[in-house]
Amino acid sequence: MGARKKEALEQFNRDNIITAAKELFETKGVEQTTMDDIAKYADYSKSTIYVYFKSKEDIYNSIVEDYTDVLIGELEVCIQESTDFEDSYYKMCDCLVNFEEKYPKYYASLMGEEKTTNSRKKPVLKDDKVGKELNELIKGFLEKGMASRKIRADIDIQPTVLYVWSAISGIIQVAERKKDELDESLNMNKREYLRYSFRTFYESLVRR
């Protein structure tokens, strides 16, 4: 078989396995899904699964990478869709919120939460795509705000990239976890609360 076809076939198999695992992870949860489950559902023998992936964690990480690409794509749209800095800001926030709601587990992972190391093996370290591409993305976004003189003059773009990222992801994750308490004690739904938080946070970035 030509190296060309062979590689395509390998990719096809990997994709199959990932697709199956994705579905199982989303319906049953990652921990509750066993390698036998994946093998059965993907219609491969367990041994073959281990030909394509080193471990369950390896499969999981591949999925996270996939979703990372999706998220980055969506965020890019938010930024390009509008020329107004403030508008882009809220669009990006909404985009992250939607993503978190759809894939809370993956969101947490690509935000850098501790890996699921159920494995007996050493963890598979993935090169931090998020840290690179996303960095550039947010940096571009902030530069736009700088150029349009929306952003405070004393803001230093480089550290602010991480600052914005970490604060917003913290806000989103906690909002999700505490949404019930939010409802009960503040009678404010999650969306309202997030709107308020994003608006307040925006004030730390812009001139007044």
Added chain:
Amino acid sequence: MGARKKEALEQFNRDNIITAAKELFETKGVEQTTMDDIAKYADYSKSTIYVYFKSKEDIYNSIVEDYTDVLIGELEVCIQESTDFEDSYYKMCDCLVNFEEKYPKYYASLMGEEKTTNSRKKPVLKDDKVGKELNELIKGFLEKGMASRKIRADIDIQPTVLYVWSAISGIIQVAERKKDELDESLNMNKREYLRYSFRTFYESLVRR
């Protein structure tokens, strides 16, 4: 045996086990510590461990609760130590940073990160002490800032409690995880970066 003494003895045993587990968790890591390890180190038989705790997770949660109390105590001091709002703010931030550096795992837990559910049993749900006591603490802190007219007039205290909490804990956690990249690409150490972030974040709260 009197109920009085009996209860004290039970508490004594629980404490012993917790102390041993704490040490092991901190040196070997939580996942790497087995129940047999704990039993051996605490000098009880495994069966007895299970008399006092339902599961490994139960032990872990008890420890988290302990540390929660410690953290709350420390934060209280920060607030009472100074009458100045800004000063209190930075003291609290430092306090959280120190705590995170000492006990990253516990910090993540009491910040609400997903539980370590290695167990086959249903997770032990702990009543969210953090969510109550800490809430009150931060609320008091914000009220101080409100009273001294430091805080922006359009700030609504209730949701701001959660806002401040979640943003700051996000910032701290990401700073820890990305501290190497911080050093390399921004040549800024973690402390400097955090200082910058806390200062910037402060601007979202106060009048200018």
Added chain:
DNA sequence: GAGTAATCAAACTATAAGTACGATAAATGA
């Protein structure tokens, strides 16, 4: 000293990740 409660040691169960290995089937290539 009989009865009760706490503790123990050790074997056992269950579950799941990852491995080993021989069998089978399918593509390749002389």
Added chain:
DNA sequence: TCATTTATCGTACTTATAGTTTGATTACTC
């Protein structure tokens, strides 16, 4: 065509660890 290689399969095995069971032992109480 037939031999060789390659992918896949299935099954059984290994290992690790949480949690359970049991029956013995110790110690405390009345």
